[in-house]
Amino acid sequence: MFLVHERKMADLSALKAIVGPKGWSEDSDTLSPLLVEPRGLYKGATPLVLRPETTEQVAAIVAECRESGIPLVPQGGNTGLCGGATPNAGGDQVLLSLGRMSKIRAIDPLDYTITVEAGCILQQIQQAAADVDRLFPLSLGAEGSCQIGGNLSTNAGGINTLRFGNARDLVLGLEVVLPNGQIWNGLRLLRKDNTGYDLKHLFIGAEGSLGIITAATLKLFPRPREEVTALAAVRDVPGVIELLSRMRAATGDQVSAFELMERFGIDLAIKHVSGVRDPLSDVYEHYALMRVSAGRENSGLREIVEESLAAAMEEGLVLDAAIAESEQQAKDFWRIREGIVEGQIPEGGSIKHDISVPVTRVAEFIAKADEAVAKAIPGCRPCAFGHAGDGNIHYNVTQPVDMDKQKYLAKWKDLNAVVHGIVRSLGGSISAEHGIGQLKRDELAAVKSPVEMDLMRQIKNILDPDHLMNPGKVV
Numbered sequence: 001m002f003l004v005h006e007r008k009m010a011d012l013s014a015l016k017a018i019v020g021p022k023g024w025s026e027d028s029d030t031l032s033p034l035l036v037e038p039r040g041l042y043k044g045a046t047p048l049v050l051r052p053e054t055t056e057q058v059a060a061i062v063a064e065c066r067e068s069g070i071p072l073v074p075q076g077g078n079t080g081l082c083g084g085a086t087p088n089a090g091g092d093q094v095l096l097s098l099g100r101m102s103k104i105r106a107i108d109p110l111d112y113t114i115t116v117e118a119g120c121i122l123q124q125i126q127q128a129a130a131d132v133d134r135l136f137p138l139s140l141g142a143e144g145s146c147q148i149g150g151n152l153s154t155n156a157g158g159i160n161t162l163r164f165g166n167a168r169d170l171v172l173g174l175e176v177v178l179p180n181g182q183i184w185n186g187l188r189l190l191r192k193d194n195t196g197y198d199l200k201h202l203f204i205g206a207e208g209s210l211g212i213i214t215a216a217t218l219k220l221f222p223r224p225r226e227e228v229t230a231l232a233a234v235r236d237v238p239g240v241i242e243l244l245s246r247m248r249a250a251t252g253d254q255v256s257a258f259e260l261m262e263r264f265g266i267d268l269a270i271k272h273v274s275g276v277r278d279p280l281s282d283v284y285e286h287y288a289l290m291r292v293s294a295g296r297e298n299s300g301l302r303e304i305v306e307e308s309l310a311a312a313m314e315e316g317l318v319l320d321a322a323i324a325e326s327e328q329q330a331k332d333f334w335r336i337r338e339g340i341v342e343g344q345i346p347e348g349g350s351i352k353h354d355i356s357v358p359v360t361r362v363a364e365f366i367a368k369a370d371e372a373v374a375k376a377i378p379g380c381r382p383c384a385f386g387h388a389g390d391g392n393i394h395y396n397v398t399q400p401v402d403m404d405k406q407k408y409l410a411k412w413k414d415l416n417a418v419v420h421g422i423v424r425s426l427g428g429s430i431s432a433e434h435g436i437g438q439l440k441r442d443e444l445a446a447v448k449s450p451v452e453m454d455l456m457r458q459i460k461n462i463l464d465p466d467h468l469m470n471p472g473k474v475v
């Protein structure tokens, strides 16, 4: 036992030597915030966090870990919601934090590309693009703290997926440290490249289970010159999807975000989040919040949105609507959407689902899920909201008013099974944008075919035969 301990200490010293004195910590105050998942669902332990500054240091760390059999857990901004960046509770996994690798290596507005290191905060990349009059469209609630390495490893979605795709769609090339310590430099600038398997897609969405993303070349876009934010109260959920389809057609597919909000969620935001008010003069059950953007000012887009909403009102599809008159009013509309997330917290336990179904089946999903969860836990309060334009609904179920929180949360898996059963029957996905991590790992095998699971395991075994890359996550 003593020898094992001595060996371990020597291995950790070797890792510390790679990054130098500023590149590691074993101080419990530094470590503790890194060991908890944002919702508090997972709490891990580690003897050491490593903070490399270069790709070469990452490669040396990975090689040393392979040599000594030490499992590594990569971590970006630690905003992931599936426990993917949390080490296990056993304390035998080393945390690899990418935050010091935050250089923008190159930006080329003419080529519409930017090359960044994995530890760049998403907002930093958005700002760097804006500084050269370009847009990096990935945008999500955690953009002030999540890192691009984490975004790519989870194939993040967010509010602009409808128009620009997921994180995966924004990548031209990657630099990855493979589980054997080799560096794969795939930082290409090519828009077309059909030279065999497109390996970058293996690492995007792999949640650190196949290697460490150290840098990426990303696509930029023209910066919009005119943005119109509109909020519409809609007859019902099928009407929300009908409205989406019409707005896409009327604007020539300029709708960049299209979010569903329902009464219960808005009530929670008004009740618990300061500054949130009911957006329209009357109270309605279902709302669509949309952002439409154009490449030039005075493009006529606002008039198109106005006319489309007016026509929908005449038909009874839209019950009332408002178009933001100022940037502040647009912000206030978006504040309601963000407030739905915050507003759920003081209401007690909330059992979460990040699901997607084909866009045309969103209404059917919500109707069936509402009925099923009410039967499973009488009095529970479903809060459906989110990226309706992508068929991605955050279906969170708040506890009954008088139920004990812990008793309610103990039903997490049972309620997931109810909701995910409906999702599967509609041809949907149990993880639309947050990933698998630890949270859904055991469920993965139930939703993928044996052929698909086998293929995933084979890929894992070939690239990471010792299972040292984020073990216990994904597969």
Ligand SMILES: Cc1cc2nc3c(=O)[nH]c(=O)nc-3n(C[C@H](O)[C@H](O)[C@H](O)COP(=O)(O)OP(=O)(O)OC[C@H]3O[C@@H](n4cnc5c(N)ncnc54)[C@H](O)[C@@H]3O)c2cc1C
Pocket: 038, 073, 074, 075, 076, 077, 078, 079, 080, 081, 083, 084, 085, 098, 118, 139, 140, 141, 142, 145, 146, 147, 148, 149, 150, 151, 152, 153, 154, 155, 156, 157, 158, 159, 207, 208, 209, 211, 212, 213, 214, 433, 434, 437, 470, 473
């Ligand atoms: C308020 C809030 C709003 C959110 N909204 C959205 C949303 O709209 N859409 C959405 O998709 N997500 C959303 N999320 C979830 C989260 O922000 C995303 O999953 C994000 O992409 C995670 O990035 P991160 O840097 O925090 O990664 P982390 O949480 O640190 O890590 C996530 C996973 O990636 C791995 N990883 C991290 N960096 C690397 C790397 N360099 N190489 C290899 N593996 C790595 C980790 O091991 C882990 O498995 C939200 C979260 C919060 C708290």
